[in-house]
Each structure stands twice: as structure tokens, then as C-alpha cells.
């Protein structure tokens with residue numbers, strides 16, 4: 001089959017691939033770009049499985065810049081360009097035990113973004129939240145009481161399919177070509193100056209990725225962008241380049257019912273009276289309001305015992321919800337004992353197990369953007385801008401709204417990422 005030739009080929013049409021394509025094309029209109037995905041259309045990987053909460057409540061400077069600028073850009077799309085992204089600023093409510101609170105971190109955060117303390121009196125006035133847990137339950141389940149709430153106000157929920165749709169529509173208008181149902185096998189390096197000698201490439205030959213082999217034939221480009229999330233490791237392994245990430249299965253359980261609805265729509269502090277995205281003080285259990293479905297999407301950060309295997313089509317485990325998550329929910333929200341499990345699904349986080357922040361780096365002629373560690377939607381636009389910064393050899397990348405970041409800050413060798421205190 002004849003090879004198709006492009007300037008840039010982006011593998012992966014999730015939020016990272018789409019945002020990268022958008023910023024490269026916007027800044028380099030003459031560049032011919034192809035986006036390739038094994039799925040029948042865009043956003044079918046983890047982008048479509050996300051809880052899609054957004055927050056700029058991060059203690060690390062880098063995470064703050066990535067999230068804050070992306071939120072501002074999405075807000076601009078929705079409010080100025082009038083493209084609905086389902087973005088609702090309902091807030092993020094961290095329910096904390098006094099022993100978890102780092103006052104210095106909160107102090108720094110309140111200087112950067114809108115943060116509100118909610119004292120235990122106001123939390124107990126809600127009527128449905130148990131702050132001091134039943135002692136037996138607390139001991140058995142190893143849970144913490146709630147002492148205070150920290151509400152991030154520049155935070156909320158968004159619909160990632162709509163964010164992806166925005167980028168996709170713009171890319172089609174700009175002439176970017178899409179190749180769906182196109183699966184890339186492993187990347188195979190070739191010599192830059194081939195000698196046509198058996199056994200090439202030799203140690204002393206300069207190598208690069210000249211083309212990728214797909215089920216629809218080979219495709220060639222000068223630069224390849226690997227925006228393949230958890231699948232990056234499998235694709236890169238044969239090149240000897242490390243992706244530095246590991247996959248971790250993450251599940252969402254949709255719960256509904258009349259008692260759930262009362263809580264979902266009973267928060268009188270925002271437009272729509274929708275409960276904020278709420279994080280309990282134990283085991284990273286969170287409740288993401290899904291007002292469209294009159295339900296909460298419940299998830300957790302189960303680390304111990306959750307292995308790093310990667311299945312083709314992961315399924316959510318009802319028993320995990322029933323035996324592990326629902327007890328924790330009911331300990332804090334007693335009326336959830338009447339809730340119903342109305343849906344569930346599973347995907348993966350591409351975990352950077354060292355600092356929980358993305359990796360964006362170039363090796364040979366491959367730009368790798370992965371390791372979003374469960375916050376790729378809320379940082380998606382900034383990640384694409386940094387990929388463009390690398391592509392265009394910029395020392396600094398300007399994010400939306402004017403915040404600047406060193407283009408190499410998220411690389412492996414010149415990494416400048418500080419520790420994050422607000423991990424979910």
C-alpha cells in the first residue's frame with residue numbers, strides 16, 4: 001500500500017491529541033497534520049469515560065497553571081464563542097478532618113484562586129451529612145470524621161465529549177485530516193540515512209521514526225505525537241523510550257433515587273442549587289453530581305490491591321461498589337442507604353507514579369504527552385499548548401490568559417514539578 005505522508009501525525013484523538021492538533025495547526029497553518037485513532041471516532045478512550053470534574057485547587061504551581069489556564073480557555077469557548085461545553089461552576093468541596101489540613105497550603109491557595117472555608121456548623125445545617133461518624137462504623141471501616149469543608153469556587157463539572165467536539169469541529173475547518181478505525185502497531189525506529197544493509201539500524205546510526213504501520217497501511221511524517229494515554233507504553237516499548245507511566249483501573253458508579261435527588265439539588269449556594277463535586281475525607285471517595293441524569297457519579301482512589309494490568313475493555317465491578325464504596329458513602333450520607341445503582345463503567349488513569357503530573361517531552365522525532373494521572377480533561381488545553389511549544393522549539397509556552405510555563409517543565413530530563421498536596 002502506498003504510504004501517506006504528512007508533516008505531523010498525532011496518534012490518539014482524546015482530549016490531549018485534539019488539543020495538541022488544534023494548537024499546532026493554529027500556530028502553523030501550513031503544516032499538514034493527520035490525527036489517527038483506532039476507535040471509530042474521537043474521544044472514545046478515557047476522555048469519554050471521565051468523571052470530568054474541573055478544579056484549579058492544586059497546591060503545586062505547575063498544576064495550578066495547567067488547570068487554571070485550561071479552565072479559563074473552556075470558559076472562553078462557552079461564554080465568548082457560545083459553544084456549550086456543559087461547563088457548570090458548581091464548586092469542589094473537600095470535606096476534611098483537622099489532621100488532614102495544611103494551613104500553609106490553604107493560605108497559598110487562597111491567594112491564587114477562590115477558596116471558601118465552610119465550618120462544621122454550616123455543614124451540619126445541611127441536614128444530610130454526618131460529620132461525627134458512628135464510632136463502631138468509624139473503627140470498622142477506618143474512617144475519619146469531618147471537621148471542615150474547603151470549597152474551591154473556580155471549579156465544577158464539564159462534558160468532555162463537548163470539549164472534544166469543539167476541537168474536532170475547529171480542526172476539520174482548518175483542514176486537519178482524521179483517520180479513524182486506524183490502529184497503529186508498535187513504533188519501529190529506522191536509520192535516518194539507511195545503507196540498505198541487513199541488521200540496520202546499527203548502534204552508530206542516527207535513528208528516527210520514519211513511518212508508522214497501521215491496519216490501513218503505512219503513514220509517514222517528520223514528527224509524531226504520541227497522545228495515546230495508557231496505551232503509550234505498549235507503543236513506545238520497542239523504541240527503548242520509557243513512557244514513565246502505569247495504568248490504573250478507575251471506576252464510576254452512577255447512583256440515583258429520590259433521596260439522592262434531594263441532596264443533589266439541595267445546595268442553595270450556586271445557580272441550579274447543585275451540590276458541589278464532593279470529596280470525602282476517606283479513601284478518595286468522591287461524588288460527582290450528574291444533574292442531567294439526576295444522579296451522582298461515585299468514584300474512589302483505590303490503590304492498594306488494585307494492580308497495574310491493562311485490559312482491552314475494562315468492566316466496572318458491582319461487587320467493588322457494594323462491598324467497598326457504598327459502606328463509606330452511607331457512613332457519611334445515611335440516606336444513601338435508599339439509593340439505587342443505575343449505571344457503571346470503568347477506564348484507566350495513566351499514572352505518573354512519581355509526582356502525579358503529566359509527562360510532555362520529545363525524544364528523537366516523537367513528542368510524548370501522557371501521564372495525565374486523572375486530571376487530563378481539566379489540564380487538556382494547557383497540555384496541547386505545551387506540545388505545540390515543543391513542536392515549535394519555544395523555550396517558554398504561553399498558556400491561555402497569559403500565564404507562562406517553561407516548555408521543558410514537564411519533560412523527564414529537565415522536569416520542574418513541585419509536590420502536589422491536593423491529590424484525589
Ligand SMILES: Cc1cc2nc3c(=O)[nH]c(=O)nc-3n(C[C@H](O)[C@H](O)[C@H](O)COP(=O)(O)OP(=O)(O)OC[C@H]3O[C@@H](n4cnc5c(N)ncnc54)[C@H](O)[C@@H]3O)c2cc1C
Nearest residue numbers: 012014015016038045046047051053184229347376377378
Ligand atoms: C473513571 C475516570 C474518571 C476521571 N475523572 C477525571 C476528572 O474528574 N477530571 C479530569 O480532568 N480527568 C479525569 N479523568 C482522566 C481523564 O479522563 C484523562 O486524563 C484524559 O481523558 C486523558 O486524555 P488522553 O487524550 O490522554 O487519553 P484518551 O482519551 O484515552 O485518548 C487516547 C486515544 O489514543 C487512542 N489509541 C491508543 N492506542 C492506539 C493505537 N495503537 N492506535 C491508534 N489509536 C490509539 C485511543 O483509542 C484513544 O482514543 C478520569 C478518568 C477516568 C478513567
